[in-house]
Amino acid sequence: MSDTCNQTCSSCGDTCEDRKTERTDFFEKPNELSSIKKVIAVVSGKGGVGKSLVTSMLAVTMNRKGYNTAILDADVTGPSIPKAFGVHRENKGKEMSAYPPKSSTGIDIMSVNLLLEHDTDPVIWRGPIISNMVKQFWQDFVWTNVDYMFIDMPPGTGDVPLTVFQSIKVDGIIIVTSPQELVSMIVAKAVKMAQRMNVPILGLVENMSYFKCPSCNQEHKIFGESHIDQIATKYNIDVLARMPIDPKLAKVCDDGEIEFFEGSWFDHIDEILKNMEERK
Numbered sequence: 001m002s003d004t005c006n007q008t009c010s011s012c013g014d015t016c017e018d019r020k021t022e023r024t025d026f027f028e029k030p031n032e033l034s035s036i037k038k039v040i041a042v043v044s045g046k047g048g049v050g051k052s053l054v055t056s057m058l059a060v061t062m063n064r065k066g067y068n069t070a071i072l073d074a075d076v077t078g079p080s081i082p083k084a085f086g087v088h089r090e091n092k093g094k095e096m097s098a099y100p101p102k103s104s105t106g107i108d109i110m111s112v113n114l115l116l117e118h119d120t121d122p123v124i125w126r127g128p129i130i131s132n133m134v135k136q137f138w139q140d141f142v143w144t145n146v147d148y149m150f151i152d153m154p155p156g157t158g159d160v161p162l163t164v165f166q167s168i169k170v171d172g173i174i175i176v177t178s179p180q181e182l183v184s185m186i187v188a189k190a191v192k193m194a195q196r197m198n199v200p201i202l203g204l205v206e207n208m209s210y211f212k213c214p215s216c217n218q219e220h221k222i223f224g225e226s227h228i229d230q231i232a233t234k235y236n237i238d239v240l241a242r243m244p245i246d247p248k249l250a251k252v253c254d255d256g257e258i259e260f261f262e263g264s265w266f267d268h269i270d271e272i273l274k275n276m277e278e279r280k
Helices: 016-020 051-064 081-085 127-140 159-167 182-196 228-235 247-254 269-279
Strands: 036-043 069-073 108-110 146-152 172-177 201-206 239-242
Touching (some): 036 051, 051 269, 069 081, 127 159, 201 228, 228 239
Parallel strands (some): 036 172
């Protein structure tokens, strides 16, 4: 049925039965030279919970396990992936290659910050332009032999998440949260969006779960008691990891050396992804 339908079929020349047979698969194909096996989106219902950090560590962990990994930075107005990996725009003033830049350990990365003259330049665009940029990252760049692509999504349930879910065949999502009780409501929004878009939820990651004191070796819950187990039970979702507040981790991100940080929170993630493949 068209937007201008007045219930009179002669107004548009089509019958409603004809409309029912129209194409409903709007997934965009990647570049014809690309090879991408699995796509995992990392989402959060709100900002500031460390979604980019989790995305980075997932890609780093899978890369260490011998898989070819990539990150598509869909957080166009707040890109932080290139900074964490120490990847910068090359050949300023020249046309960028059709191949995404690689990090020190060979992770393919594409982000709007790699297209800007200066990485501090703001992206002041309206929603449709931002969404089209994300689709261009997917369609125009050649992603070579990628086993797992991780998409760092912007927070919330707006234009870009909707574009990604409708345009890219996402095999599963990981939801990032923090311990505050308020977050349970925010997680619920992300869960319900995933369900409505028919995207499998692989699990929850709680960031800033605790701080381990280097002096007393005790764990201190800076943001209060965790509510992640209740959320996981309510929605029948697995808890994949509980990440601490770690100044060393913050520093390697600032220094562009996240690939060299030793963290074991996601050592089991390949088993989760294999199980996902078995379910498909």
